[in-house]
Amino acid sequence: MITNMESINNKLLSKNVRPTYQRMKILEYLEKNQNHPTVDMIYRYLLKEIPTISKTTVYNTLTMLFEKGLVSCLNITGTESRFDCYTGNHHHFLCEKCGNIIDLDVKCPIADKKKFQGHVIKELHGYFKGICKKCLENQK
Amino acid sequence: MITNMESINNKLLSKNVRPTYQRMKILEYLEKNQNHPTVDMIYRYLLKEIPTISKTTVYNTLTMLFEKGLVSCLNITGTESRFDCYTGNHHHFLCEKCGNIIDLDVKCPIADKKKFQGHVIKELHGYFKGICKKCLENQK
């Protein structure tokens, strides 16, 4: 994925969102760091570039980006939300050992359905937990 | 499912858990209320029967029951944990309108696998969000 300020600008404009500096930087961070960061991870990094940024802005922006469909939000750990600029359909794996979250491509049989058993489906989340490949190799 | 104190007692004993009054009552509540209750829902109900019960006990017990594999734990809402005495493989649907959580039977293609792409899989969570059938009918 090509990440430049021009494309980020257009992304925001396409959703009628004013491309402010903070919003651009938050979206840029998500595109450059596709490791499902927490709000705090985003906030702490952006502090270096925008010393006046507030955590509230990060929260507000992420919530807004999610509502506009520009990012997705995971609750896989149970303790904090994590964000992903990749909004396509995919599953996630949380390693209990290293804490990393890995993207998984699993074909959900009802992924493309708008309705299932009479319920309208708007979001789909597939989470797996266990020990990742890398941690398994390290403990040998 | 037959819910009586005898079977609950045996369930706990089978996992080498001392069947105390609080533990029995918590497990009994989960078997009689299969609507994925929160800790607070369980606590508030149990207060009527056990006026001295502490919320910490409810937390401790649920965590322990989860580790023993006697209950499962959902983080579908993102704000609080919910518990389920049904530990078999199934998915969940959260209605954004009424807040109810509905069990769904969706065949996950990797549900029975111990490993996937080199990662050991211990838990599997499938969450869907949208508007449930009942709410759709009511708003017509």
Add this chain to the structure above:
DNA sequence: TCCATATTTGTAATCATTACAATTATGTAT
């Protein structure tokens, strides 16, 4: 340039969860 509005910021409040120490209950050996 001015002004209404949108955005950002900082602080305080909320709420779920956890830490921890004190109290109470339990099983076992005597």
Add this chain to the structure above:
DNA sequence: ATACATAATTGTAATGATTACAAATATGGA
């Protein structure tokens, strides 16, 4: 039955993520 070590429960305080809210700042259009 009693005493004691251990397990379980309880209550309170602390933590940490998130939200509420009002003040300060920035922005686009007249």
